[in-house]
Amino acid sequence: MDIVKGNGPITGEQIAERLKLTRSTLRPDLAILTMAGFLDARPRVGYFYSGKKTSQAISDNIAQMVVKDFQSIPVVVEESMTVYDAICHMFLEDVGSLFVVDKQSLLSGVLSRKDFLRTSIGNQDLNKMPVHMIMTRMPNITYCMKEDTLIEVANKLMSRQIDSLPVVKERKDGLEVVGRITKTNITRAFLSLADDHDL
Amino acid sequence: MDIVKGNGPITGEQIAERLKLTRSTLRPDLAILTMAGFLDARPRVGYFYSGKKTSQAISDNIAQMVVKDFQSIPVVVEESMTVYDAICHMFLEDVGSLFVVDKQSLLSGVLSRKDFLRTSIGNQDLNKMPVHMIMTRMPNITYCMKEDTLIEVANKLMSRQIDSLPVVKERKDGLEVVGRITKTNITRAFLSLADDHDL
CATH class of the missing domain: 3.10.580.10 (CBS-domain)
Structure with a gap:
């Protein structure tokens, strides 16, 4: 999250490199973070921070x-x-x-x-x-x-x-x-x- | 998610068993799903489905x-x-x-x-x-x-x-x-x- 926040848009490969992990190890985590709305992903661009809060944060808000x-x-x-x-x-x-x-x-x-x-x-x-x-x-x-x-x-x-x-x-x-x-x-x-x- | 929805509360170990993965492989994914509000976790009880929607879903809602x-x-x-x-x-x-x-x-x-x-x-x-x-x-x-x-x-x-x-x-x-x-x-x-x- 911090890497994407500080460096987005950034590709999965670049994130993996920084974390010294393989792209395939990282893929499911990135998929979940994207699904959950923390990150947005665009083909050929990479991941970027969505700025969205968690459902918990919004519910807490109300x-x-x-x-x-x-x-x-x-x-x-x-x-x-x-x-x-x-x-x-x-x-x-x-x-x-x-x-x-x-x-x-x-x-x-x-x-x-x-x-x-x-x-x-x-x-x-x-x-x-x-x-x-x-x-x-x-x-x-x-x-x-x-x-x-x-x-x-x-x-x-x-x-x-x-x-x-x-x-x-x-x-x-x-x-x-x-x-x-x-x-x-x-x-x-x-x-x-x-x-x-x-x- | 489906395993937890259908069987919750269920421990991380039981989920790992069903997925034929080790507990430690699964841990970060479960942590993210919990953080994102999809799952709730209680010590000594296990994971259960929170029923919460994603931030995207709530924003879409409004x-x-x-x-x-x-x-x-x-x-x-x-x-x-x-x-x-x-x-x-x-x-x-x-x-x-x-x-x-x-x-x-x-x-x-x-x-x-x-x-x-x-x-x-x-x-x-x-x-x-x-x-x-x-x-x-x-x-x-x-x-x-x-x-x-x-x-x-x-x-x-x-x-x-x-x-x-x-x-x-x-x-x-x-x-x-x-x-x-x-x-x-x-x-x-x-x-x-x-x-x-x-x-």
Whole structure:
């Protein structure tokens, strides 16, 4: 591998010479390394290093993708904010969900575009209604921790049919919001897998 | 490989015996197959088939993921439908976007939750406004074809900052809507990668 990395493209014969082996002794090993994708071979050119990772490395890649490496900044509002102001805030921040915190700055609710849309077609005055009237509240909030894997998060997003999760840190008296993870972050992770492997 | 697949777990000695080779001749090959992730080895147990694919196979996997294998059914409305009815339709169908078609059933617009939310906090009568007043229209619609790769689609979703794309088929006089692809589909594809490789 080192010989090919440092000197590729290089023929089987040249590799054998360097290793003081016969070409035929080496052939099965080169065949396996090529099959496994470590090396590429071209007729009349020789072997060269493919730069590809092992299947193990790629699988590890997916399994090692954790929330903290892909999360976004959370956008947080207070329970007393009006629905109208919260919708404006959502547009200004250009996010699809807001997290609601209580006076101790602990997570108390989640608001999605869907929640706001449902409320706004009702016949209520959005300027008089505080967000705590319409938010999804604990213990019905699905959340995650920053060390969770993206696989766990993606599973939660799919099974609960939601678009985003607050990333939280446990405090003695509740949950502190430290991040936001969405299907957009998962899409970015999907693309990073493709980028890493030169597709 | 076939011996291990059919008989694993099997020791290096037993494999050598079957192949009429010495253990030491075989050792480097087994080491490479293990390194490459084709085989797993456990001390005192032997070699067994890992079921893992090569890096090439996994990369091919991502590159070969195409829209038609992951797309959802599109939800389509007419240009004359009122905004209020369209929002209700969106809730009934439980989708995040609607596609608008003209009288020839060709794509003429796209509506997102964000479009509806923006309109609904304005002071307009949603019951009197047709969707063609607020929709994103051609040529500003980003779309894809069913043979496009998920990588291309994911890139479009990220760069245009949108949540879904219509999947279309070209007709002489315009585009026919045949599917819908969203960040939810990409999230499902991400999970399928993890599933395929037993993480």
